[in-house]
Amino acid sequence: MGEFTLKYRQDNGGTAPLNNWGMDSEYGVLHDVLIGPVDNFSWRTGNASARRAERLGMQFDHKVAEAQHVEMLDAYRQAGVNTHLIPADSSLPYQIYGRDSSVMTPWGPIVTQMFSPWRRGEWAPIVKKYAELNIPIYDVITAGSLEGGDFMVLEPGVILCGYSGERTSPLGFAQMKSWVEKEGWEVRGYQFDPFFLHIDVMVAMLAEKLAAICIDAVEPELVQWFKSRNIEIIDIPFPQVLELGVNVVALGNDRVMLPKANTGLAEKCRAHGLEVIDPDISMITPGGGGVHCMCQPLRRDSAQKT
Numbered sequence: 001m002g003e004f005t006l007k008y009r010q011d012n013g014g015t016a017p018l019n020n021w022g023m024d025s026e027y028g029v030l031h032d033v034l035i036g037p038v039d040n041f042s043w044r045t046g047n048a049s050a051r052r053a054e055r056l057g058m059q060f061d062h063k064v065a066e067a068q069h070v071e072m073l074d075a076y077r078q079a080g081v082n083t084h085l086i087p088a089d090s091s092l093p094y095q096i097y098g099r100d101s102s103v104m105t106p107w108g109p110i111v112t113q114m115f116s117p118w119r120r121g122e123w124a125p126i127v128k129k130y131a132e133l134n135i136p137i138y139d140v141i142t143a144g145s146l147e148g149g150d151f152m153v154l155e156p157g158v159i160l161c162g163y164s165g166e167r168t169s170p171l172g173f174a175q176m177k178s179w180v181e182k183e184g185w186e187v188r189g190y191q192f193d194p195f196f197l198h199i200d201v202m203v204a205m206l207a208e209k210l211a212a213i214c215i216d217a218v219e220p221e222l223v224q225w226f227k228s229r230n231i232e233i234i235d236i237p238f239p240q241v242l243e244l245g246v247n248v249v250a251l252g253n254d255r256v257m258l259p260k261a262n263t264g265l266a267e268k269c270r271a272h273g274l275e276v277i278d279p280d281i282s283m284i285t286p287g288g289g290g291v292h293c294m295c296q297p298l299r300r301d302s303a304q305k306t
Helices: 048-055 062-078 117-133 170-182 220-228 263-271
Strands: 030-035 082-085 102-105 108-111 151-155 158-163 186-191 203-207 210-213 232-235 255-257 275-277 295-300
Touching (some): 030 062, 062 082, 062 255, 102 151, 102 295, 108 117, 151 203, 158 170, 170 186, 210 220, 232 263, 263 275
Parallel strands (some): 030 082, 158 186, 210 232, 255 275
Antiparallel strands (some): 030 295, 151 158, 203 210
C-alpha cells in the first residue's frame, strides 16, 4: 500500500485508506502540504477578484509576490508543516493556486479537471509530483470539470462540494460523488452562482465543529445543514468575500492561517481561542486566491473518534 498508481480506487468501494498520506477532515493537525509555485504567476482577469483589482488601478509586482510566497512558506515551516512545491511550468500562470488541480481524500488524491483554458495543463505537473512523492492517486476526474476550491473534507465521513456549473460542473461533481459514496461517505452538494468562483470563498472550517461562513452569500439551507451537524458558525460580512476573507487554512491544534489583511476574521478567531498565523499575501490575493487556494493538504492527523 502506498506505491504510486494512477488509479488506487476500487470500483465497488472498500478502498483502503492510505497509511502515510491523506486526511479525513479539514482541521486535523496538518503535517504535509502541497503548495503551488509563484515562478510564473500573474493576475488573470478570469475572475471577479482580478477584475476588481484591475478596476481599482492596482498594479502587479512579481518580486513582491515572490517575497510574500516565501513568507507564507516560512509560516508553514515555523508551524511544523512540511512544504512540498508543485513543479513550475512556464505555460501555467495560475499554478500558484495549488488547491485546484487535485483534492486529497483518505484514499489518496483525486486529480481534477480545470475549467479555464489557461489552467487545463495543470494536471501534468501534479501527476509528476504525486509520482515523485510515491503517493497513489485515488482516481482522475474525466466526466467534467471539478476544482479543488469547491471540495472540502468537512469532517470524518462527510464531503461538501460546491458546483457552479463552471469551475465544477454537475457531471464532474456527480462522478466524484459516485466514487466517494461507494466508500460509505456522505457527499453533500451545494449549487451556487459562478460569480463566487469556488465555495471556499464563502465557507471554511476553522476547527472541529467551528466554521466561518458568509451567511449573506449562501442559501439558508446550507446554513441550516451546518447547524444540523452542530457546527458553530462565525459569520463573515459580504464585502470580505471579494477580498478572500473566508479563504483560510486550519492547521489543527486550534491554529489557523489567514491573510494578514483579514483582521476581522482574525479577531473573531482569537475570540474563539484560536491561534492566528497571518502572512502578508496582499500581492497574491487580487489574482483570485488566498492561503487556502494556494495549498493542498497531503497529510493530516485523523479526526476520527476512536
